[in-house]
Amino acid sequence: VSIPSEEEIQLAKHRVQYQEGLFHFAATGVSGAGKSSLINAFRGLRNRDEGAAPTGVVETTANIARFPDPNPKNPFVWYDVPGSGTLNIPDWQYFTAQGLYVFDCIIILFDTRFTMTDLAMLVNCRRLNIPTYIVRSKSDSHIRNIIKESGYDSDEDEDRSRRNALYSSAREQYIAETRATVKYNLQEAKLPDQRVYIVANSTMVSTVRDQKLSEKTIDELELMRDLFREAQSRRCGKGIDRS
Secondary structure (H helix, E strand, O other), rough: OOOOOOOHHHHHHHOOOOOOEEEEEEEEEOOOOOOHHHHHHOOOOOOOOOOOOOOOOOOOOOOOOEEEEEOOOOOEEEEEEOOOHHHOOOOOHHHHHHHHOOEEEEEEEOOOOOOOOHHHHHHHHHOOOOOOOOOEOOOOHHHHHHHOOOOOHHHHHHHOOHHHHHHHHHHHHHHHHHHHHHHHHHHHHOOOOOOEOOOOOHHHHHHHHOOOOOOOOHHHHHHHHHHHHHHHHHHHOOOOOOO
């Protein structure tokens, strides 16, 4: 892992319009992981709301995109980083090439699988003392898929209690499988164990904007609380460890 020079740090800060006094969150992950939708949810916006980050099936982010938090009480800026699979950059160079060493916190988002770029990101962030949060998105879709794969047809079943039981079982299965997969990947990469936050964008929007918890909430509230606490604890005196 190469340590960026002071000149490289200043150039990277200029590119992303880094402002002292604000806290800068970067969301990374492969194309299609749902970075733009998650950033919108963090900001309390749905994808079609005014000021929302553009979303689409095809990677819509060619350059790092900057989105200030619309809530004036939150001194945060959210960044949508191009998906590693859309760029001609080796996994191990992705972190440096994107200048990710200037961010205060990095959210590593994945949808179906953990990638080598995700692991390289964790290694780089650990070396430079940058906090990381592993997040798996689209939990609602994945849980629905587990239910469908069991052969259940909701259109033909009017038994609500049975639907609820199947949902609860699928949810527990999804959570257990996700946490086991991340734990295994970290062990294989010889990285310390780290929590994975399991979220759905629609639930995140309700959590941020409406201050409501639903029966489908998994880790949305805890993720937002932990991110905000991270920001509060690191707003002063942050620097890159050059040791």
